[in-house]
Ligand SMILES: Nc1ncnc2c1ncn2[C@@H]1O[C@H](COP(=O)(O)OP(=O)(O)OP(=O)(O)O)[C@@H](O)[C@H]1O
């Protein structure tokens with residue numbers, strides 16, 4: 001699906017948030033700057049009903065946790081994960097047990113990545129393209 005500009009990515013986030021429920025895991029794949037955090041932020045804005053909710057990139061913290069109208073949402077950025085097992089130090093089991101889980105760089109988990117809805121973002125000219133596998 002084409003995402004011509006950031007507004008289109010945000011609209012996709014609204015659409016995805018409308019169908020997410022506790023226990024769901026979403027993998028956000030794509031190269032550096034593909035728009036993974038932009039999409040996660042849009043999901044969190046829609047899920048919280050608060051467009052001003054501050055959603056920093058978890059680049060350095062690796063995980064940020066939010067209470068939303070859909071329940072707890074865990075936003076991981078695993079780019080800097082050194083081994084898949086390191087994810088257990090980030091509350092991974094609790095996240096899977098009680099939350100909606102958004103994962104940037106799901107590749108870093110290898111076989112530890114559970115069954116998930118997959119979104120692949122690609123740069124396409126000035127915009128982006130999304131491939132969804134639900
Ligand atoms: N559909 C789009 N069209 C054009 N630009 C976009 C679109 N979606 C996001 N962007 C822009 O892409 C840039 C990078 O976005 P973002 O930080 O979300 O990428 P990322 O995939 O999370 O990167 P990283 O791998 O570093 O975490 C931002 O400047 C954002 O505004």
Ligand SMILES: [Mg+2]
Nearest residue numbers: 036037057104
């Ligand atoms: Mg990011």
